Amino acid sequence: MNEETKKKINQKYEHKLAHGERFWPDSLYKDAVVALGIFLLLILLATFVGVPGEPKADPSDATYVPRPEWYFLFLFKFLAIYGQIPVLGRIEWIAAVLIPGIFLIVLTLLPFIEKKPDRHYSKRVLPISVMGIFVVSVVTLTLIADHPLKWDAQYRLTSLLQVISGLIIPTAAYLLLFLFSFLLKDQRASQGMVLTAGLSGVLMVGLTASVLFLAPVPEVEEVFVANTLPDRVVAGQDLYSIHCVECHGDDGSVTVIEGVEGLDGTVTSPISGMDVLYTFTDATIANIITYGQQDLGMPPFGKAAGGELSVSEIDYIVTFMRYSWDDRFEMPEIPELFPPLAEGEVPSYEVHIAPIAKRFCISCHREGKDNNNYLMTSYDEIIHSGDSAPNLVAGDAESILLKVIQEQNILDENGEEIIGVMPPKSVLKPDVVDVWVRWVMAGMPETVDGAAALSDIVEPVER
Amino acid sequence: MWRKLYAWLEDRLGLEEIYKATLDRPEPKGNWWNTLGSASLFLFLLQGVTGIFLTVYYTPSPDHAYDSIQYIMNDVAFGWLIRGIHHWGSTLMVIVVFVHMVRVFVTASYKYPRELTWIFGVGLLLLTLGMGFTGYLLPWNQRSYWATEVGTRIAGSVPLIGDSILRVLRGGPDLSALTLQRFFSGHIWIIPALLAAVIGVHLYLVMRHGESHFPDKDD
Ligand code: HEM
Numbered sequence: 156m157n158e159e160t161k162k163k164i165n166q167k168y169e170h171k172l173a174h175g176e177r178f179w180p181d182s183l184y185k186d187a188v189v190a191l192g193i194f195l196l197l198i199l200l201a202t203f204v205g206v207p208g209e210p211k212a213d214p215s216d217a218t219y220v221p222r223p224e225w226y227f228l229f230l231f232k233f234l235a236i237y238g239q240i241p242v243l244g245r246i247e248w249i250a251a252v253l254i255p256g257i258f259l260i261v262l263t264l265l266p267f268i269e270k271k272p273d274r275h276y277s278k279r280v281l282p283i284s285v286m287g288i289f290v291v292s293v294v295t296l297t298l299i300a301d302h303p304l305k306w307d308a309q310y311r312l313t314s315l316l317q318v319i320s321g322l323i324i325p326t327a328a329y330l331l332l333f334l335f336s337f338l339l340k341d342q343r344a345s346q347g348m349v350l351t352a353g354l355s356g357v358l359m360v361g362l363t364a365s366v367l368f369l370a371p372v373p374e375v376e377e378v379f380v381a382n383t384l385p386d387r388v389v390a391g392q393d394l395y396s397i398h399c400v401e402c403h404g405d406d407g408s409v410t411v412i413e414g415v416e417g418l419d420g421t422v423t424s425p426i427s428g429m430d431v432l433y434t435f436t437d438a439t440i441a442n443i444i445t446y447g448q449q450d451l452g453m454p455p456f457g458k459a460a461g462g463e464l465s466v467s468e469i470d471y472i473v474t475f476m477r478y479s480w481d482d483r484f485e486m487p488e489i490p491e492l493f494p495p496l497a498e499g500e501v502p503s504y505e506v507h508i509a510p511i512a513k514r515f516c517i518s519c520h521r522e523g524k525d526n527n528n529y530l531m532t533s534y535d536e537i538i539h540s541g542d543s544a545p546n547l548v549a550g551d552a553e554s555i556l557l558k559v560i561q562e563q564n565i566l567d568e569n570g571e572e573i574i575g576v577m578p579p580k581s582v583l584k585p586d587v588v589d590v591w592v593r594w595v596m597a598g599m600p601e602t603v604d605g606a607a608a609l610s611d612i613v614e615p616v617e618r
Numbered sequence: 619m620w621r622k623l624y625a626w627l628e629d630r631l632g633l634e635e636i637y638k639a640t641l642d643r644p645e646p647k648g649n650w651w652n653t654l655g656s657a658s659l660f661l662f663l664l665q666g667v668t669g670i671f672l673t674v675y676y677t678p679s680p681d682h683a684y685d686s687i688q689y690i691m692n693d694v695a696f697g698w699l700i701r702g703i704h705h706w707g708s709t710l711m712v713i714v715v716f717v718h719m720v721r722v723f724v725t726a727s728y729k730y731p732r733e734l735t736w737i738f739g740v741g742l743l744l745l746t747l748g749m750g751f752t753g754y755l756l757p758w759n760q761r762s763y764w765a766t767e768v769g770t771r772i773a774g775s776v777p778l779i780g781d782s783i784l785r786v787l788r789g790g791p792d793l794s795a796l797t798l799q800r801f802f803s804g805h806i807w808i809i810p811a812l813l814a815a816v817i818g819v820h821l822y823l824v825m826r827h828g829e830s831h832f833p834d835k836d837d
Contacts, residue, residue, distance in 0.1 A: 156730055164730060171646040171831040179641035182648050182829070186656040193657060193710065194664070201702020206691070211684040212763035214793065221764035224754045226712045226747065234772070248775045263740045265723075266733035274726040274833035286723055378760075383692055438681060 160272050208380035210467035215459035220375070222301075229296035230255065235304050236296075236321040239314075258289075280345045281336045284352035285329065291356045292325050295363040301372045313370035320362035328355035381471060384478070385489045391475025393510075394468055397518045398456060403427075405581060407480060412452075414580070416525075421452050427480035437473050444469045493590065501597040502590045503606035504534050511587055512537065515578055527574070534601050543574065549598045557595055560588055639825075646831030651725075654718035655824070658742075661711040662817065665749075668704040669806065676756070678802035680795050683758035708750055715746050726837075727830040735823040738816055745813045752805035755798060766801070767793055 176182065213219070223231050230251075237250035261268065269282050276283055299321070304314050328351050335347035381390040396405075402418065403409050407427030412418045424431055435443070444464070445457030456462035457469060464472075478484045492514060493507040502508065512520070512531045520531035529541030538547055543565070546555045555565060555574065560583050565574040576582075600606040628634060675694055677686040690697035719739065722728060728736030755766040770793070774784030789796030 161730060167837075168646075168828070168831065172644040172828065175644055175646040175831070176648055178643040178645050182645055182652070183641070185648060185650060185653050186660075189650075189653040189657050190660040193660060193714075197664070197703045197706050197710065198699070200706040201699050204702075204706075205698065206702055206705045209757070209759035209761045212680070212758045212760055214763065216760070219760055219764050221768040222761070223765045223769055224750055225709070226750060227769065231768075247772075248777050248780070251772050251775045252777075259740070259744075263737055266728045266730075266736050269726075269729075272729060274729060274837035275835055276724065276833070277835070279726060283724065286720070290720060382688070 156270065156272060164272060208382050210378050210380055210465055211470060213458060213466040215457065216465060225297065228300035229293045232296040232300045233292075233321065236318055239304070239318055240322075277345075280348045281332060284332055284348050287352050288325055288328050288332075288355060288359075291359050292321070295359050296321055298363055299366050302366055302370045303373060310370060313366050316362045316366050316369075320359045320366070324355050324359055324362075328352065380467070384474070385487045387471050387474045388478050388487060389475075389489055390468070391471035391473070392479070393513050394464070394472050395475055396514045397521070398464070399472070400518050402453075407476065418452050423451075423453075426476065429482065432476070432481040437470075437477070440473050440476065441466075441469050444472060495586075496590065496593065499611040501600060501606045501609040502594045503603050504537075504594075504599070504601045506603055506606075507590050508537070508594055509534075511590060515583060515587070519578075538599065547595055547599065550596055552592070552596065554595055557592060560591060643825070643828065645829050648829070649832060651721045652829060654714055654721055658711065658715045658718055658746075659817065659821075661707055661714060662813065665704060665707050665711060666810065668700050668707065669810075671700045672704060673806060678756065678798050680758055680798055683756060683798060687757045687759075708753060712746060712750055715743055719743060725830065725833055731827050732823070732830060735820060735827065738820045738823065741816050742813065742820060745809055745816065748809050749805065749813070752801040752809060755801045756805060758798060763793065766797070770797075 222228070233254075234247070234250050238244045238247070243249065265282075269279075271278075273279060299317055302313065302317065303310050304317055305311075306314060331351045332348050335344050335351065338344075339347055379390070381387040399407075402412050402415055403423070403426050408425045410423060410425055412421045412423060426432075443453065445455065445462070445466075446460045447453045447455035447462075449455070454462070456464045458465055478486050492510050493502070496502060496507075516531050518524075520526045520529055522530065527542040529543075529546060530536040539545070543555055547557075548554050551557075556577075558565065559574055559577040562576050562582065564572050564576050567573050594600075597606075597609045600609055624633075672690065675686055675690045675697070677683060687701070690701055692698075694700075722736065722739070728739075751766075751769060755762045770784055770787045773787060774780045776783055785791065787797070787800070788794070789800050
């Protein structure tokens, strides 16, 4: 750039300044309005959307599908799409390092690459087209980031669309842009470039829209996250009921294990006693649960040691133990296991039976336990499974399940017991039994709405 | 009385000069797109303030990071608000900085005499993304742990020096307490310090050359 042009630019700028505004107050006023707007928006987002809960990091959980922060998603998706290219796709660093690297260098050195002093957009068709396609790519790749890229029958079409929109169109558009700018002259070149950029932009947006429309993102299983202390205690109690009760008992007071294969007669210290709770820190207890005490008979439960509990779940159990048994901690107010029933009200599976089953029955009635193949982890299983199925018959007060929870065991013709009382080592409280009876007699509705339809409430209870 | 005090201060501090140099500057006719730079600055400062509050309770160790965040969210008065603003502020800052860059590009404001302003600007974009990358690990939850695990692995795919980069980022071959410590230090000291310094230079250059005017047909 010669001195002449520089002078011209500076003169023009002086002229613009003379006919402009003052930084204070004209510009600052606009800045302040925008800052205030941003601040309010952030407060609204923090209040009404909040920060989604997530379970604690679990390095041993290799099943977790990793996903970067959203503003890196476009790069992540680009890598995935690039990986579909035969042969070249194997060389990851080309897409992960080389291409972004080139982009960055071009971006940094832009003022020296685009040297002409022209500033009006009509004289900058090539740079604006290149940037435009880049921005559209970033946005569209971000939008389709979670859509599966697989070549089985269900996803073949949408995967192809993704490759076309995320890789082929931008590459072809860039090639065309440079071809036009080198081969054609002024007017014709601009026309060609505008057409290329416009067309590829529209195509990319259209293809992205069809991917969004045609290939629904597979539902990711919501992981339950207990955020408040009461939630954590309740979650911990449920997990304790499922995993620990058979050896340590409802209240952690068992000293001699009974009825557990291979461990009958094993002596344990009561884990609800202050000997254990005062001497072990939370981290130690979490460690014992994670890795077990193999030589003493305590099995490992953490995923890190091949068990089925995540780091967060083990934390919940420790929290439950502390707040329920350690006399230095005060139990927070926790919600009842199920809402009390009014006279004539019918309980539902969702709200009443599921939490009761979780608390009192699932420890034995799930896969891999001795239970006559009677599983109780879902509505279907509770109604249909079991060697003596049906264990539940709608409207039948003599249903097997109702008998065994009311301390009547089931005998065969010779008077031998086939099914003992349930749960085997304790007795359900009358209000829990009442829920079961009412539920079976009313026809075993699954949902709250189903239950409400069957209800004939005399007088609602105070809640 | 006030006049006297003012005159005394003016004499020692040179307030008038500062006022002339910083606030009372002529500018070309502005437009709303020109607020994006100061919006980035505002977000940077807001992230700084909320971030400082968060460090009061946050503990950068794998054993306590998660619980300390839970504590901030549930037990500290207005902790949820501070964290919420910091969380959403990071997202918004990336968007605003990016759009600021696009606007500067479209108006070709990086041309003579503002080339250096642009180059330092690219540095700011990278540093802003660096803030996001390091901050994401700090809550030590599943999402952040695995995002960092893939993020650092991708950085490790650089030919020849990839393995060294990976080790420097993670503080060893695997994600560990050391990684968290490192990301924490990067997130609250190293990157913000760089960011503040580069913003300083960036703003000096913006003031020195003045805001560019909106290009018209002859430009
Ligand atoms: C933390 C991030 C950033 C902050 C706090 C910041 C701040 C500012 C401010 C306050 C202005 C003047 C007002 C305006 O024109 O909007 C400005 C102008 C400018 N910024 Fe940035 N900026 C940041 C990032 C960037 C990036 C990423 C780029 C480009 C790669 C960039 C390039 C420029 C240029 C070239 C100007 C001069 C524009 C003109 O004179 O019209 N900045 N910046």
